[in-house]
Amino acid sequence: MHTGHYRGGILIFLAILIIAEIIWSWKKDKKAYQLDETITNILILAGFHLSKLIFAGYQLWILGFATDLAPFHLPHTWYTFILTFIVADFIYYWFHRTSHHWAPLWAFHLIHHSSPLMNLTAAYRLNWFSALISPLFFVPAALIGLPPDFIVLSYALNLLYQFFLHTEAVGKLGPIEGVLDTPSAHRVHHGTNPLYIDKNFGGVFMIWDRLFHTYQPETEKVRYGLTTGYISKNPFVLVFYGFIALFSHKLKLKP
Numbered sequence: 001m002h003t004g005h006y007r008g009g010i011l012i013f014l015a016i017l018i019i020a021e022i023i024w025s026w027k028k029d030k031k032a033y034q035l036d037e038t039i040t041n042i043l044i045l046a047g048f049h050l051s052k053l054i055f056a057g058y059q060l061w062i063l064g065f066a067t068d069l070a071p072f073h074l075p076h077t078w079y080t081f082i083l084t085f086i087v088a089d090f091i092y093y094w095f096h097r098t099s100h101h102w103a104p105l106w107a108f109h110l111i112h113h114s115s116p117l118m119n120l121t122a123a124y125r126l127n128w129f130s131a132l133i134s135p136l137f138f139v140p141a142a143l144i145g146l147p148p149d150f151i152v153l154s155y156a157l158n159l160l161y162q163f164f165l166h167t168e169a170v171g172k173l174g175p176i177e178g179v180l181d182t183p184s185a186h187r188v189h190h191g192t193n194p195l196y197i198d199k200n201f202g203g204v205f206m207i208w209d210r211l212f213h214t215y216q217p218e219t220e221k222v223r224y225g226l227t228t229g230y231i232s233k234n235p236f237v238l239v240f241y242g243f244i245a246l247f248s249h250k251l252k253l254k255p
Contacts (some may be wrong), residue, residue, distance in 0.1 A: 018119075018120045032117055033117065033121075037121075037122075040238070044125050044126065045126075063138065081154070085150075088138065093201050093212075100201070104246060106242065109130075111127050118166060118167065118224050119167060120163065165182065180205060184217070
């Protein structure tokens with residue numbers, strides 16, 4: 001019951017932020033929202049939440065199996081959680097980067113880049129079948145003894161943090177740019193501008209992008225969407241488009 005209230009509170013808070021962003025977009029004439037695109041995003045989100053319920057057992061089994069193989073297990077302490085959070089973000093960086101450079105993973109991920117708009121509802125424009133592959137990348141974290149529940153929580157918080165990055169309502173944030181992922185840095189990641197393609201893969205931290213030379217600050221107006229063109233407003237078309245293109249050998253890797 002308490003977990004349900006907690007999740008419900010988060011959803012209400014996120015909904016309030018979306019409404020506030022819609023009002024901001026309308027008052028400032030930013031045209032960050034279109035009704036049909038917003039409905040599409042909401043339907044994709046609903047399907048994504050359903051898929052999480054369907055695949056939850058599979059995901060926990062994968063991490064549980066890896067945990068059983070670990071030669072040791074770290075205790076449930078605050079410093080273990082901090083370590084887990086950092087490791088999970090490092091793994092996310094490579095998972096995200098690989099999703100842009102390897103066609104089978106891009107088939108899952110391209111839906112997230114398919115919107116021509118940047119707003120909070122586009123944050124969860126996620127493939128319904130991504131739960132099949134995401135836990136596989138976190139197996140190494142379990143094998144080095146990190147608690148599986150900490151891994152799951154770290155990844156969930158990582159994705160929740162990224163929700164706040166999908167907006168044009170927040171400008172650059174001064175000294176934290178290039179240290180943490182910010183709305184400005186994430187706008188770059190969604191850009192189809194030649195300068196911005198395959199940049200800023202970090203989830204929470206930008207230090208991985210700095211270390212591996214994929215960091216790019218926002219220096220010109222961002223053009224969103226896919227370089228290959230607009231796909232559809234149909235959620236089912238968007239979810240399955242990458243797989244169909246992959247198996248028909250028509251999938252292109254550029255956002």
